[in-house]
Amino acid sequence: MSKKRSRNIFIAICVSPAVILFTLFMVLPTIEVFRMSLYNWGGFSKTKEFVGFNNFKLLWNDMNFIQSFQNSVLLIVLVAIITIIFAVFFAAVLTKEKVVGGNFFRVIFYIPNILSIVVIAGIFSAVYDAKSGLLNSVFGVLKLDTFKQMWLGNQDIIIYSIAGALIWQAIGYYMVMYMSSMASIPESYYEAASLEGAGKFKQFTSITLPLIWNNIRTTLTFYIISTINLSFLLVKAMTGGGPDGSTEVFLSYMYSQAYGNSTYGYGMAIGVVVFTFSFALAAIVSRITKRDVLEY
């Protein structure tokens, strides 16, 4: 047996457990979802009717689906942009400035990430409560009664209330990620820059941001995936998709169609759209944010 051949066998044996597990638990189920989306099926019976792309045609005209899609996209965009601004800002302040109790803040910011999403739903229904909620009470004390809102009742703003909760829980996690890459930027760059007369803001845009860019790019994909998943959990626990579908996101709509409406095949068609959409969005985002990696 030649050395090369035995090496290849060795590699194949080493990789095979992972490959087998991956195929069994990731690839096959995904293919199954794609296959099921072509059928009319309730989920239990042995009669599956092949309908081709009919489920997708119906989706195209389903206003409820389109509303839930809009809500999801809005949440992804809002949560990603606002979280990134806050997280980068706080990370920069905590690593670069000598803040009293910096470590304490780091822990405080990270806490929401440890909480279960159901707890977060509980916290925010208390914050948004119409009568005794934190938000309305604060506005009441400040005599800003015009700002008082039915945060979970007004169909025009409830989706922003959901976004608020998602942003609150996300900031800490991303802040810690940005902090770790900021901490590894050599201090000498900043010293040199300040000798040249660059202010704090210039230092941030010219040194910090380019050097953590790769990290930010990676987190953009995380924003997409986590917002899709967490918005479903939060909506399930907090609003149940209501009032009248105004907080329905596409995964919650998929769930209600696959189970509540006994149209499992249709639900899987929604799953296929969500899968393709998140894949494509992540690819596009990753593509347009591509820059040469700066090394130091």
Place this chain on the structure above:
Amino acid sequence: MKMKKYLLALSLGLILVLAACGGSSDDSKKDDGDKDSSSGDKEVTLHLAALESAYGADVWKNIIKAYEGINENVTVDLTIAKNLEEVIRPEMQAGNYPDIFMLATSREEALTETLIKENGVENLSDVLTMTVPGEEVQVQDKLLDGFTDTLATNPYDDGEMYLAPMFYSPTGLFYNAALFEEKGWEVPTTWDEMWELGEKADKEGIALFTYPIAGYFDTLIGSLLYASGGPELFTSAMTYEEGAWQTDEAKRVLETVEKLSEYTHPNTVANANPNDFTKNQQLVLDNEALFMPNGSWVVDEMKEAPRADGFEWGMTAVPAFEEGGDQYAFTFFEQIWIPKEAENIDAAKEFISFLYSDEASDIFLEAGAVQPIEGNVDKLDEQKKLFYGIYEEGALPAMGTFASTDPVPGASISDELYGKVDSIMSGKLTVEGWQKAIQEVSDKLRPAMK
């Protein structure tokens, strides 16, 4: 070379482990197969899947003990959970069906409806003529009239019973009886009186109406349809008849809901979600709202909640449209049923017939679960008698649900008819828009009816 052999052995071992994992479901199936038998003298293991509801988990354990006492050949395995659908669904998809389901319709996960739509429910008509074990009467002689000929038990509207009525609760408008006494107000019997009361209450800073979540309108709109156009209107709406929602009687129902929105407590919609619905129920306990549509379970649900001094639960039927018109109180039921794929269908039917025995119904009553059995109401405590006695005070019983259809993607009648109530309340939707949405979804469902 030695190293390579170890690696080979290791990877073979891994593959074996994987194969073992994959094979486990087959093994368990084989086990069940050995016990495959119907009833009679052979040993049977029945698998009962029950929803853990307000009645608690012990009630089913007591029932099983009682049944195993009179039928020694039967052992009953119980799966009881608050999220029963999530627990049982994977097992069913693997082909292991329970023999009996105590799981009602109108649940969010709609497992029961799915099985109905897929023709996966066993016909239980013959249970009605079975003799109750340990007694000399047939099941049908014990059941109250009218409980076995509605769409809630005969989903295909063909005279055959697929879901046996198990527990029932009258629903209606719940209020604080002490508050009415204190203010000297009469409980309204017509909608005109209702609006008058709304004005009076408004002056005192009390809202006329609130509701837990929009889904509770299933009983209220049901009663309204009955009151407005009689059973004919209700049936035509439930069977998606063409033009049913265009009739004046149906429109009157929708307009009544819209008018209610003027008198609804402003916080209601914000709390009308699965997390906060008890806050809406609390409004009634705190004398901030007068009426809410609910069922007799609310008393236990809010047992621990603080309340206004002297609070006393009251329940009234839904008001009539005219002076002296019919008033209805919708009956909510929970059904028990057998999936077609069950292995021990005959033994399961025997078990169900036992559930209507005096012995079983006493166990249920102790846990607060009331079956539609003759004479059960007399055994209730005073508070419950007040609710269950509503039909003796002139209210007519309303029962039923939507006719079953084949699954239609994207078309959910309850989302359009009940879910849209939130939008009516917030003023986002007009009656015309609502009517159109209901009509459109009815049009989609009509051809899919079984």
